[in-house]
Amino acid sequence: MTSLNRPAGLNRAVLVLVGLALIAVGAFTLLTHFGTLTVLKPESALVPGTGQPPTWALYVITAGAVVLGLLVLRWLVAQLTRKPKTYTWRFETDPDLGRTELAASTAIEPFTTEVTSYHGVHAAHATLAGTRDTPAVALVISAEQDADVSEIRRRIDTDGLPRLRQALDLDTLSVTIEFRFSTKTGARAL
Known part of the structure; x- marks a missing residue:
């Protein structure tokens, strides 16, 4: 679980x-x-008395x-709401020379760590689902109450996802992002 x-x-x-x-x-x-x-x-009798109860x-x-x-x-x-199914990705060009396997949870871990480090993000959980031909990322972000959600989204689109696509050698990667708000707030200047 x-x-x-x-x-x-x-x-x-x-x-x-x-x-x-x-x-x-x-x-x-x-x-x-x-x-x-x-x-x-x-x-x-199931209950005492035989009269009808009040209307x-x-x-x-x-x-x-x-x-x-x-x-x-x-x-x-x-x-019915479940996480997408993950697979072990296999990288092989010539089966006679061997193959490389990569667990989806291992592949997504650096991306999750990076997103967690963004300003305003309290926690992030990501699942890399699908096969190498049809990859998809399901990302759940717990943001602080005063976080700038559009800035977090921009950083994911411009920094995190391009690095993840490059690391996995993918041209496209579909992503769903769910924002949840934490009860914690960021540090405030006095």
């Missing part, structure tokens, strides 16, 4: 807990229904179910 995918551990833990709770409730219901568990009688209670339950359903749907959509 990478730092770009921080919620993954929490998501898995919540899924395990919800799954275990649903299995336990389902097993309890089935065992009670078929008489294996005698904690409750199968023919007993407002039904509306509140319906609204709560809709809100819960929308939250679950939002959570499911968030699960």
Whole structure:
């Protein structure tokens, strides 16, 4: 699990807990229904009394179910957002003479370090995805609150990316950049 995918551990833990709770409730219901568990009688009422609840209670339950359903749907959509798949790049012109392999994480590390050193950048995480024929960089930058985002973007376009393309011997390299703002601010002159 990478730092770009921080919620993954929490998501898995919540899924395990919800799954275990649903299995336990389902097993309890089935065992009670078929008489294996005698904690409750199968023919007993679920709640005391036989009257209908007030109309407002039904509306509140319906609204709560809709809100819960929308939250679950939002959570499911968030699960689809993933980092691009990385590959090991192979540089070989003559297979008889051997080959050179370069892990994408190793290739992108100097670029990430350089971007982190830019003024106003608190942290940067980059993923070099795709193959050597169709490379792509996904860059997530945590900028300080008072950072000049356009200046950071200009430095990436004029300094960082040309060096990365040159180091990887690429003519073109598609890049997506996501800026997030940190709660930290830069040094201020008094």
